[in-house]
Amino acid sequence: MKGADEVLLVVDVQNDFMPGGALAVAHGDEVVLVVNRLARAFSHVVLTQDWHPASHVSFAANHAGRTPFETMALPYGEQVLWPVHCVQNTPGAALHRDLDVPHARLVIRKGHHVDVDSYSAFLEADRTTPTGLAGYLRDTGVKRVYCCGLATDYCVAWSALDARAAGFDVAVIEDASRAIDLNGSLDAAWRDLRNAGVTRMQAAALLA
Numbered sequence: 001m002k003g004a005d006e007v008l009l010v011v012d013v014q015n016d017f018m019p020g021g022a023l024a025v026a027h028g029d030e031v032v033l034v035v036n037r038l039a040r041a042f043s044h045v046v047l048t049q050d051w052h053p054a055s056h057v058s059f060a061a062n063h064a065g066r067t068p069f070e071t072m073a074l075p076y077g078e079q080v081l082w083p084v085h086c087v088q089n090t091p092g093a094a095l096h097r098d099l100d101v102p103h104a105r106l107v108i109r110k111g112h113h114v115d116v117d118s119y120s121a122f123l124e125a126d127r128t129t130p131t132g133l134a135g136y137l138r139d140t141g142v143k144r145v146y147c148c149g150l151a152t153d154y155c156v157a158w159s160a161l162d163a164r165a166a167g168f169d170v171a172v173i174e175d176a177s178r179a180i181d182l183n184g185s186l187d188a189a190w191r192d193l194r195n196a197g198v199t200r201m202q203a204a205a206l207l208a
């Protein structure tokens with residue numbers, strides 16, 4: 001069992017990111033059983049849930065003439081426009097039904113502000129609005145954050161980078177995550193993670 005100062009952060013294991021979902025991540029469903037096994041090795045697990053209002057700024061459908069996967073300049077920077085996904089209280093926003101982490105202590109919902117996206121579980125895409133997760137982890141004595149889930153190159157990577165910037169020791173568990181890989185985003189994410197001092201590891205190292 002991992003120590004009290006270590007947390008498993010499970011990012012966005014939600015129906016809309018699964019094959020057949022509104023914003024499917026290829027092989028996204030393959031993370032579920034790995035995450036379940038990993039979670040049993042941690043006393044402290046936190047889940048995240050992408051959780052948007054229907055009018056959310058990140059949806060291409062909310063911008064006339066725009067199509068999904070284009071980028072658009074927003075007041076806080078460049079935003080990828082996505083298909084409508086993870087709308088609050090819809091089945092697509094629900095956690096995968098086979099995700100089995102009954103001892104998860106916190107589910108942090110992100111992307112709930114209509115005008116700001118939030119890939120990261122720590123800081124929204126304006127890079128200034130905190131979700132409160134860093135304070136929660138500090139208050140509960142966490143020093144090391146193990147990140148996994150969907151998608152490696154967006155919400156997992158951004159969360160890991162922000163965890164590192166907040167002063168935590170951070171690892172990304174590669175085989176407990178799957179990527180979208182849009183325009184080279186996966187290679188870029190691994191490069192950014194390495195440069196930030198985030199450890200890249202496989203689940204077996206934690207399950208041995």
Ligand SMILES: [Zn+2]
Nearest residue numbers: 050052086111
């Ligand atoms: Zn989203």
